[in-house]
Amino acid sequence: MYGGDEVSAMVLDLGSHTCKAGYAGEDAPKAVFPSVAGAIDEMDIDESDNAEKNSVSADKAKGKRKLYVGSQSLGYRRDHMEVLSPYKDGIVADWDIVDSIWDHAFRECLSIDPKEHPMLLAEPSSNTQQQRERAAELMFEKYKAPALFLAKNAVLTSFASGRATSLVVDSGGGSTTVVPVHDGYVLQKAVATSPIGxxxxxxxxxxxxxxxxxxxxxxxxxxxxxxxxxxxxxxxxxxxxxxxxxxxxxxxxxxxxxxxxxxxxxxxxxxxxxxxxxxxxxxxxxxxxxxxxxxxxxxxxxxxxxxxxxxxxxxxxxxxEIAPSVRGLPQMVIESINKCDVDIRRELFSSILLAGGTASMQQLKERLEKDLVEDSPQAARVKVLASGNATERRFRWVIYFSFKQSL
Missing domain, CATH: 3.90.640.10 (ATPase, substrate binding domain, subdomain 4)
Incomplete structure (x- = not known):
């Protein structure tokens, strides 16, 4: 049963490269592990694998395949084990793997019962209604979560830096996305994406x-x-x-x-x-x-x-072959801002937030700011903001004060 303020809310952020899980209000995630799974067809599994049943690996038999999740399980080489991602073109395509990843996060990494904690799920800005429904169905029907809130990654990044309006440049494992956020809402028409991650x-x-x-x-x-x-x-x-x-x-x-x-x-x-x-x-x-x-x-x-x-x-x-049609980071930022309403462009130029693992690369902030100053309108005051703390920038962690009220 949901116990109000007595119980900590859980935050789950399933990125294209790593899965982050922990408690809302904390500075960093408790668990960080690869968001891929090792998969072996059941017919390939020898009897010798039975000896592994006592290991702490999060292996799940899903239909005709066995899934291995977590750094430790993936670090152990197995014959015929394929490494699969749940994502295809930035959208979840394999919900069995997502299920295994969440299960590993709850039971192995955090040792919690999901029935007892309200959940905050971070989702990509491009998520469809169908994807949201599927995530909610899994969270309520399988994990029996008492409450669930789905929030866009970019909005969480913006709130975590104390801003309701900003331009979030999220460079992760699978792609780079530029997302304008205005008063806590994503401006979908101006979102720019690139396959470079x-x-x-x-x-x-x-x-x-x-x-x-x-x-x-x-x-x-x-x-x-x-x-x-x-x-x-x-x-x-x-x-x-x-x-x-x-x-x-x-x-x-x-x-x-x-x-x-x-x-x-x-x-x-x-x-x-x-x-x-x-x-x-x-x-x-x-x-x-x-x-x-x-x-x-x-x-x-x-x-x-x-x-x-x-x-x-x-x-x-x-x-x-497709490289010539892919835009560089400064071009994506300027294109995205130009698609927004003229009244908020100045504010977006002055609060460009960097998030994601790739964005924590040395000198990236300084180079992006320099290129934007050269290419942007004269009246714009360009300011690229990145957390001084590499952990915060990397994990886009959520100090999300309004989460419980949102439920």
Whole structure:
């Protein structure tokens, strides 16, 4: 039974890259884990898997497949395990995976009974009525939530920064979205989206390193053996039944860390000649190999501003075809503001909020502000705001004071 103010409200934010779950009013989420699931067809599961039944993995048998959710379960390599996302083109396409992710968040990460907590679900600005109904149906019928409120991501970001009107630039794992919020409502007609997100940048980094002869070995594919104190030898392991999607997932985890550690947005548009002699930065891979990263540190983040740079990266041909039609971040911001009412444009220019994991990249705020000052009308006072705290910016967490009144 819902116990009013005695019971903490739960917040669930299922992003395209990570799922965040925790209590409303707290500074950061209690649980953060990948919003993908490992899936094995039941016919592929050997008897040997029965030994895993006592493990803490959140595996769920859904029809004819078994799902594994959470960093720990996904970190363990299994034969024929495919890594699947519930999202397709920014919209939930596989509700079985969403169910498994929510279940993992409630039971394994937070150890709560969803019947006892009102729920706040963060949803993408592009969510359809059908998607909202499906989420509400699952939350009420399966989890028996006493109360539910669905709020747009952009609105929550705006409220969390103490503003009712702002322009939210949300750059996450799967895409980048520019959303104008006015008096707590999303102006749908002016929303701009781009397929460039953290995962595309990570894939570009993997391909760019491969073109230079650097191959990222997934953690499961080798063992480090100590031959003398402090000296290790890497022994390659062969697992022929590993799926391509699991190999890519494991490589992305490492490449994502490289990106977060060494990449930063360049002050001006990336120029191959200007950056050819830039000092390199060392990075130690899990297998002990130390690689030097030079111009890629600046080139990869600049794809957000100049999407056609993807065409210069070998192996990214599939995206390179649509790159010319994709707009850079400053163009998206200006287009979005120009589609809004003339009376609120000045206010939007002066409160551009950065949110999402990709937006926490070093120097991104300064570069976006600089480009917008050059391209925007003279009368506009451009101000890009980003939380000084990387955790807040990354997790867009909600200090959502009015949540209980909203119910």
């Amino acid at each position: 953290g995962e595309l940048l990570t894939d570009c980094l993997i391909k760019s390193l491969e073109s230079k002869g650097i191959v990222i070995k997934p953690r499961y594919s080798f063992r480090r053996k100590e031959i003398r104190p402090g000296e290790f030898q890497t022994v390659d392991l062969d697992f022929p039944n590993t799926s391509e999607s699991y190999k890519l997932y494991s490589q992305r985890v490492i490449a994502s860390d490289i990106k977060e550690c060494v990449c930063r947005a360049p002050d001006t548009s990336y120029d191959e000649r200007a950056y050819s002699n830039i000092p390199t930065t060392p990075y130690e891979l899990p297998d002990g190999q130390i690689i030097e990263i030079g111009a890629d540190r600046f080139k990869i983040p600049d794809i957000l501003f100049t999407p056609t740079l993807v065409q210069t990266i070998p192996g990214m041909e599939s995206f390179a």
